[in-house]
Amino acid sequence: MSDRAITLIDGNSFYCSCERVFDPKLAGVPVIVLSNNDGCAIARTSEAKALGIKMGAPWFQIRDLCRSEGVRVFSSNYTLYGDMSARTNAVYRDFTPRVEIYSIDESFLDLSDIRERDRVEIARDLRATVRAWTGIPTCVGIGPTKTLAKLANHIAKKVPELDGVCDLTNPRAYDHWLCRIAVEEVWGIGRASLAKLEAMGVDTVADLRDLDPRPVRKALSVVGERIIHELRGLSCLPLELVPARRKGCAVTRSFSGRVTERAMLEQAVAAHATRLGEKLRREGLGTNHVSVFYHTSTHDRDGPQRSVSTTVSLPEATNDTLVLIAAARAGVARTWRAQPDPPWRYSKAGVVTVDLLPLAQTPRALIGQLDRARSGPLMAAMDACNLRWGRASVVPGTAGLASSPKDWSTKFEMRSPRYTTQLTELPTAWAF
DNA sequence: TCTGGGGTCCTAGGACCC
DNA sequence: TCTGGGGTCCTAGGACCC
Numbered sequence: 483m484s485d486r487a488i489t490l491i492d493g494n495s496f497y498c499s500c501e502r503v504f505d506p507k508l509a510g511v512p513v514i515v516l517s518n519n520d521g522c523a524i525a526r527t528s529e530a531k532a533l534g535i536k537m538g539a540p541w542f543q544i545r546d547l548c549r550s551e552g553v554r555v556f557s558s559n560y561t562l563y564g565d566m567s568a569r570t571n572a573v574y575r576d577f578t579p580r581v582e583i584y585s586i587d588e589s590f591l592d593l594s595d596i597r598e599r600d601r602v603e604i605a606r607d608l609r610a611t612v613r614a615w616t617g618i619p620t621c622v623g624i625g626p627t628k629t630l631a632k633l634a635n636h637i638a639k640k641v642p643e644l645d646g647v648c649d650l651t652n653p654r655a656y657d658h659w660l661c662r663i664a665v666e667e668v669w670g671i672g673r674a675s676l677a678k679l680e681a682m683g684v685d686t687v688a689d690l691r692d693l694d695p696r697p698v699r700k701a702l703s704v705v706g707e708r709i710i711h712e713l714r715g716l717s718c719l720p721l722e723l724v725p726a727r728r729k730g731c732a733v734t735r736s737f738s739g740r741v742t743e744r745a746m747l748e749q750a751v752a753a754h755a756t757r758l759g760e761k762l763r764r765e766g767l768g769t770n771h772v773s774v775f776y777h778t779s780t781h782d783r784d785g786p787q788r789s790v791s792t793t794v795s796l797p798e799a800t801n802d803t804l805v806l807i808a809a810a811r812a813g814v815a816r817t818w819r820a821q822p823d824p825p826w827r828y829s830k831a832g833v834v835t836v837d838l839l840p841l842a843q844t845p846r847a848l849i850g851q852l853d854r855a856r857s858g859p860l861m862a863a864m865d866a867c868n869l870r871w872g873r874a875s876v877v878p879g880t881a882g883l884a885s886s887p888k889d890w891s892t893k894f895e896m897r898s899p900r901y902t903t904q905l906t907e908l909p910t911a912w913a914f
Numbered sequence: 915t916c917t918g919g920g921g922t923c924c925t926a927g928g929a930c931c932c
Numbered sequence: 933t934c935t936g937g938g939g940t941c942c943t944a945g946g947a948c949c950c
Contacts, residue, residue, distance in 0.1 A: 517937075518936050518937065519934090519935090520934085521935055525935095539935090541934070542934040545934090559935090584931095585931080586932075587932080648938070669930095669931085671930090673929085673930090674929060674930085675929080675930085703941095703942060704942075704943095705929085705942070730939075730940090732938060732939080733938090734936090734938080735936085736936070739933085781934090781935060830935070902937035
């Protein structure tokens with residue numbers, strides 16, 4: 483077993499906890515946060531879970547229950563959650579510079595330099611500091627590998643006596659817990675792998691750890707083999723302290739209603755392309771193609787179904803919103819079909835790119851070269867305006883947003899204020 | 915009669931994650 | 933009426949090359 487101490491810390495019911503930080507009345511009551519479009523529940527406090535509200539439960543199915551039980555319901559507020567996430571990571575970095583941000587609410591920390599007997603105490607200090615400085619409650623899992631740290635974190639959440647910290651670098655804890663935790667809790671074991679493992683008679687994490695890795699590779703690919711080594715304490719997944727460059731980027735949204743008109747669809751993909759450009763420019767990336775898709779909903783069982791996807795090539799890589807919008811509209815123009823009766827009722831559309839490269843490194847086109855000398859400053863000016871006055875303060879006329887009603891745009895009917903990032907939405911405190 | 919062997923690249927689809 | 937969005941990695945199979 484290695485002597486590394488990989489540590490996974492994450493926020494408990496993170497989005498709900500962010501809401502609680504700014505509204506003390508939410509303490510001790512059930513809280514849930516809904517997905518985009520107020521579609522389904524994606525974060526639940528323990529009180530909400532106790533009411534039987536499942537992850538991913540559609541809002542229209544749980545609305546009555548939430549009303550009768552007094553559940554506090556919020557639309558997702560990613561501006562707030564992203565800012566709170568940055569705050570927790572700033573606290574982690576006070577403890578060690580060796581931090582890998584894994585997701586909006588989870589980070590791996592390398593605490594290998596801490597003496598073994600001090601690790602749990604340091605972890606408790608970390609939790610208390612994060613709680614005091616950001617208001618976010620957390621749990622901490624420690625292990626010799628990332629997979630064991632994830633498992634330790636799961637145990638820390640499930641076993642109240644541990645007081646939020648579980649250390650699997652401790653051999654006694656390791657022996658105690660692995661034969662008591664179901665294999666489906668292991669990071670990387672999903673539904674399909676679980677079915678295969680059950681057929682092999684695997685029940686607990688210890689059962690999986692003790693399998694011969696080579697035959698497992700046949701059934702679960704190299705991923706399964708790695709998991710076994712990781713459970714044995716042999717690290718196969720390094721800490722990634724420098725974030726890898728992103729490989730693809732997508733902006734996709736369900737419509738708040740259904741879309742049957744071409745103009746509306748074009749407006750939606752133009753808006754998505756606008757957002758795509760912002761994301762690419764923020765990271766200095768470019769793309770030489772834009773894929774566009776739109777489709778009806780399989781939930782609309784009676785209506786006709788149609789699913790469309792096409793890729794529009796560009797002469798050279800770009801992140802210019804005007805070019806991306808034109809490409810997205812071209813994708814619709816190329817694939818739009820006159821509506822049958824009854825019409826296709828489109829439920830979702832998106833723009834997707836893969837194979838991103840830093841724009842400065844991309845080759846220039848011989849024919850059809852884009853005007854980068856003009857595009858760069860123009861985009862920079864637009865981004866600066868939108869940063870200062872809020873997203874979509876300035877949008878290209880070609881997006882066609884001004885003319886028609888925005889039936890398609892995403893719903894956030896129960897969103898809390900952007901307490902920490904918008905001066906006009908600052909919380910107010912009274913002292914008596 | 916005997917019908918190679920090894921490599922790369924690309925794509926689609928599956929699986930999994932938060 | 934109403935069912936999220938955005939990623940990564942892996943494999944198999946086909947095309948193509950020498």
